[in-house]
Amino acid sequence: MELGLPAFAVRRLLRRRDLVKVQQGVYVDHTGPLTWLQRAWAGVLALWPSALSHDSALRAGDGPGRRGDDVLHIAIDRDRSPAAPPGVRLHRLAHLDERVQWHLSPPRVRIEEAVLDVAASALDEMAAIAAVADAVQARRTTPGSSARHAGGACPDRSQAAAAECAARRE
Template identity: 60%
Template sequence: MDLSPVAHHLALQSGVVTRAQLLRTGLAPHDVRRLLRRRELVRLHPGVFVDHTGEPTWLQLAWGGVLLHWPAALSHTSALRGTDGPGRRSEDGAPIHLAVDRQRGLTAAPGIRLHRTVGLDGKVLWNATPPRVRIEEALIDVAAEASHDFAAISVLADAVQARRTTAARLVVALDGRARLARRQFLRAVLLDIDQGAGSVLEHGYLVRVERPHALPRARRQASAVGSIYRDVVYEQVGQIVELDGRLFHDSAQRRNHDLDRDLDAAVARLGTVRIGWGQVFGTPCRTADRIGRLLRARGWDGRYRSCAECAD
């Protein structure tokens, strides 16, 4: 049977179509049954069909969930997967997250997780294919529900570093949430990121090493020569702290770039130390003690202190 009357729906919805859409194009119920018998359409959900017999793609599963629970939109990690496009496969096999109006009494289909949302219309890009909540809303949701603070910071900082959004936009989205897990914590993280602590490692150094141990306030992402930026600079004593997140970008080119920066610092008679994930998140108190002693050796006359987490 000719499917050309529904070609528009199939093209727009990645090969997924609803019974109601089929009937609106002029097909009769017996035509729909014939298409199913011939396997030209296959049931994905009650009243929702896909136009092939193979394994449905993630995008087809997403469309199936949206159409089954319409009006609905991808949310949480599913919205991020939809924004990133087919190159991101981390959500393949995971439940499809959907935002629906808070007042609707729905039961989620298998493989779908529903999130009842206040002010749904204002948070959704309805013209997206498939519709999804705005990236800022999705990021806030994912960060709020993260298993621990480090994961929450990572969600926000990584998105800002990748220029998928800005810290300022995320703050606006966060301020629109009256009740949210980690709300004050997330707001503080975003404000720090907006002020230049633009990575998980930088933020960790700021709030786990520098601040709680009363180390002097450093400049962050300070411009040096040309396009070179220093992570943390204690200008009063000429000490640089480079935060080495090599866990995520280990390469010969990156290593060569780091060595060049250290050499330039030495020429300028600046001291440079490199610390990584273990020093910031594994032993922040020990790191603070060593940074404090280093700064004092270079002429800082202040006093650093123990924090509530430091061993006696």
């Protein structure tokens, strides 16, 4: 065990219900339902090294009070292939170390990248615009910062827009 407890001590704590298993190697010290933040930490720790991404990274930045996030989005390095725990959607990212703010609690993908990931996975153009506009309006990011992090990426799926975007990148 990472904290130095021998296996028999962990088994005793589990038997006495002083600890409850959440994921493999991840425990909490109560028997009630998990808060969103506890679920986020459990997902990140179970897949370590990993970080919150997409909507989950934005949700972590919002703080307590927001409801309705059932699925956790967790980013891992693109070369890894662990099985996703229940309620977790994995996103494999290149250059994970450069894209994650490891000092935050729990670690998460940079806000600009999370906003762009949410916009890129939006079902329609208006939802993509709303994702970026919401982040700018909440002063989490600026249009210039988002554009710098986009790095020429073209999340729009229409062929005409993709052709225009490709022409601009050349």
